Amino acid sequence: xxxxxxxxxxxxxxxxxxxxxxxxxxxxxxxxxxxxxxxxxxxxxxxxxxxxxxxxxxxxxxxxxxxxxxxxxxxxxxxxxxxxxxxxxxxxxxxxxxxxxxxxxxxxxxxxxxxxxxxxxxxxxxxxxxxxxxxxxxxxxxxxxxxxxxxxxxxxxxxxxxxxxxxxxxxxxxxxxxxxxxxxxxxxxxxxxxxxxxxxxxxxxxxxxxxxxxxxxxxxxxxxxxxxxxxxxxxxx
Amino acid sequence: xxxxxxxxxxxxxxxxxxxxxxxxxxxxxxxxxxxxxxxxxxxxxxxxxxxxxxxxxxxxxxxxxxxxxxxxxxxxxxxxxxxxxxxxxxxxxxxxxxxxxxxxxxxxxxxxxxxxxxxxxxxxxxxxxxxxxxxxxxxxxxxxxxxxxxxxxxxxxxxxxxxxxxxxxxxxxxxxxxxxxxxxxxxxxxxxxxxxxxxxxxxxxxxxxxxxxxxxxxxxxxxxxxxxxxxxxxxxxxxxxxxxxxxxxxxxxxxxxxxxxxxxxxxxxxxxxxxxxxxxxxxxxxxxxxxxxxxxxxxxxxxxxxxxxxxxxxxxxxxxxxxxxxxxxxxxxxxxxxxxxxxxxxxxxxxxxxxxxxxxxxxxxxxxxxxxxxxxxxxxxxxxxxxxxxxxxxxxxxxxxxxxxxxxxxxx
Numbered sequence: 001x002x003x004x005x006x007x008x009x010x011x012x013x014x015x016x017x018x019x020x021x022x023x024x025x026x027x028x029x030x031x032x033x034x035x036x037x038x039x040x041x042x043x044x045x046x047x048x049x050x051x052x053x054x055x056x057x058x059x060x061x062x063x064x065x066x067x068x069x070x071x072x073x074x075x076x077x078x079x080x081x082x083x084x085x086x087x088x089x090x091x092x093x094x095x096x097x098x099x100x101x102x103x104x105x106x107x108x109x110x111x112x113x114x115x116x117x118x119x120x121x122x123x124x125x126x127x128x129x130x131x132x133x134x135x136x137x138x139x140x141x142x143x144x145x146x147x148x149x150x151x152x153x154x155x156x157x158x159x160x161x162x163x164x165x166x167x168x169x170x171x172x173x174x175x176x177x178x179x180x181x182x183x184x185x186x187x188x189x190x191x192x193x194x195x196x197x198x199x200x201x202x203x204x205x206x207x208x209x210x211x212x213x214x215x216x217x218x219x220x221x222x223x224x225x226x227x228x229x230x231x232x233x234x235x236x237x
Numbered sequence: 238x239x240x241x242x243x244x245x246x247x248x249x250x251x252x253x254x255x256x257x258x259x260x261x262x263x264x265x266x267x268x269x270x271x272x273x274x275x276x277x278x279x280x281x282x283x284x285x286x287x288x289x290x291x292x293x294x295x296x297x298x299x300x301x302x303x304x305x306x307x308x309x310x311x312x313x314x315x316x317x318x319x320x321x322x323x324x325x326x327x328x329x330x331x332x333x334x335x336x337x338x339x340x341x342x343x344x345x346x347x348x349x350x351x352x353x354x355x356x357x358x359x360x361x362x363x364x365x366x367x368x369x370x371x372x373x374x375x376x377x378x379x380x381x382x383x384x385x386x387x388x389x390x391x392x393x394x395x396x397x398x399x400x401x402x403x404x405x406x407x408x409x410x411x412x413x414x415x416x417x418x419x420x421x422x423x424x425x426x427x428x429x430x431x432x433x434x435x436x437x438x439x440x441x442x443x444x445x446x447x448x449x450x451x452x453x454x455x456x457x458x459x460x461x462x463x464x465x466x467x468x469x470x471x472x473x474x475x476x477x478x479x480x481x482x483x484x485x486x487x488x489x490x491x492x493x494x495x496x497x498x499x500x501x502x503x504x505x506x507x508x509x510x511x512x513x514x515x516x517x518x519x520x521x522x523x524x525x526x527x528x529x530x531x532x533x534x535x536x537x538x539x540x541x542x543x544x545x546x547x548x549x550x551x552x553x554x555x556x557x558x559x560x561x562x563x564x565x566x567x568x569x570x571x572x573x574x575x576x577x578x579x580x581x582x583x584x585x586x587x588x589x590x591x592x593x594x595x596x597x598x599x600x601x602x603x604x605x606x607x608x609x610x611x612x613x614x615x616x617x618x619x620x621x622x623x624x625x626x627x628x629x630x631x632x633x634x635x636x637x638x639x640x641x642x643x644x645x646x647x648x649x
Contacts, residue, residue, distance in 0.1 A: 052643050055562070057561075057562060057642050057643050058643060077566070077567055078566050078567070078568075081561065081564055081565060081566040081567070081569075082564065082566070084561075084562060084563065084564045085563065085564020086564070090562050090563070092646070096555070096559045096562075096646070098556060098559070100250065100254055109560070109563055110563040110564050112239060112240075112243045112247075113238075113239055113560070113563060113564040113565045113566075113569060114564060115238045115239065115240055117240075118242075118243075157563070161564070
């Protein structure tokens with residue numbers, strides 16, 4: 001398996017008044033294509049900063065990170081926008097669906113910025129909604145859907161650009177346990193179909209549903225180990 | 238890269254999401270454009286009216302009146318009677334007629350007297366004129382005929398009535414063939430003049446009775462009207478090109494005849510085309526003034542757009558963050574919000590144009606002015622509202638485009 005993500009000596013500094021905060025303090029890791037891994041850590045550990053850099057929303061202060069051939073630190077604003085559109089699919093804790101758009105239109109949104117023609121957009125969005133099990137609810141607005149259904153729409157949206165990397169930030173954080181389990185099951189299924197999935201979470205139970213855990217604390221990686229079959233939470237398999 | 242049709246659809250959707258707010262925001266521009274359009278149309282109408290009514294006095298016309306025009310500022314239309322006002326004579330008129338480029342010379346004597354007919358009386362201007370007067374003043378007869386040179390020479394008791402006088406004295410009958418009494422004598426009505434309406438100076442030009450010059454001098458004017466003096470000489474030039482030259486020639490001729498030096502003239506030559514020009518310029522300044530004042534309301538409308546767009550950007554911060562996370566470039570967001578502002582203002586501009594034209598129509602009808610709406614002005618109004626949208630939408634759109642997606646997504 002070739003490496004999809006290669007991070008070397010990543011440092012991210014923030015200025016908070018007079019103090020300089022090391023959000024990332026020399027982070028090294030490699031994630032191969034087809035990986036299903038979790039980045040875990042308490043708040044303030046730097047996992048959100050790392051996720052923002054992985055998603056092309058932020059750039060490192062020092063070090064080098066290459067994702068699917070894109071050197072994030074070397075990209076300008078438009079390059080990063082294109083990268084977010086084509087290479088990454090975001091799934092957020094609070095779904096972030098636009099309330100005035102239907103499920104179908106929400107899934108189409110990234111493709112609008114990708115310049116995809118309307119007909120092609122509709123077809124792909126419909127196909128994706130079928131794939132996440134919402135084929136019957138394409139015309140519903142987010143308020144007419146349950147939390148789990150909204151997150152499925154968000155996952156369909158994340159997949160619309162055929163991204164090399166699916167990036168999920170606490171995807172089960174706003175859901176009850178059963179629904180969360182279903183969503184993790186969906187990620188598992190997508191991974192088995194070939195998607196590279198990175199979950200960011202503070203919940204070790206959620207992390208155990210993946211195949212590999214990268215644990216962070218105070219801007220550093222403190223543990224990086226595979227989750228073997230036995231320790232993986234049964235419910236999530 | 239967003240496709241243009243998607244951009245338009247997105248702006249339309251955003252504006253429809255808050256119809257009341259969009260309508261109120263556009264209202265500022267609607268009022269601004271409507272008032273600019275209405276005011277400029279009203280001003281142009283007034284201008285056209287002034288030009289038209291001055292032109293109605295006669296084209297290529299010089300009017301020579303006794304007395305000097307002091308200071309060069311004011312224009313005296315009425316001069317006649319009084320000491321020192323009898324410096325113009327019939328001989329002056331005859332001499333002017335010899336000048337090159339003169340088409341018609343028409344001396345006239347003005348008087349005021351009561352005109353009685355049918356037990357009704359009226360107090361119009363009575364003008365003693367030669368038949369050439371109608372040519373000089375571009376005036377037509379609508380009924381009957383004008384008196385001829387013979388009748389003029391013989392001081393016949395005939396009159397041609399202005400439209401107002403005819404209507405006042407003969408409300409329900411044909412005036413031609415009737416008779417009127419002036420100064421105790423009976424005069425036969427042989428014709429009625431076509432209506433000219435108000436002059437540019439607010440006088441009713443139709444409130445007039447034309448009689449042969451000799452008749453007026455002998456029978457109607459008081460003592461001062463007797464003799465050779467006339468109260469006015471109308472000089473029609475052959476063409477507009479010679480008008481200014483002719484004005485100088487007339488002035489030089491009369492100075493020679495009256496033995497006066499420049500600056501001590503006892504007469505004034507009024508050039509109607511220069512009066513027209515001055516009056517047109519005055520009303521044009523007035524038009525600009527009105528337009529400028531209403532442009533201020535357009536400015537206020539623009540500020541309203543900016544205000545609402547800023548509120549909208551703040552409210553939709555999270556949405557903007559999401560759009561950026563999904564791959565919207567800064568320029569996509571800039572265009573999206575900019576287009577919303579421009580759509581608001583151009584829509585407001587179009588509605589404002591319609592309302593403005595309607596308002597201008599109402600006002601010009603009320604004030605009895607011609608309605609002047611040029612396609613250029615209409616186009617300018619729309620274009621200007623578009624500019625307002627771009628100018629006042631630019632800053633909010635720029636703010637939106639520059640939002641940090643991480644911060645924006647964190648916002649509740």
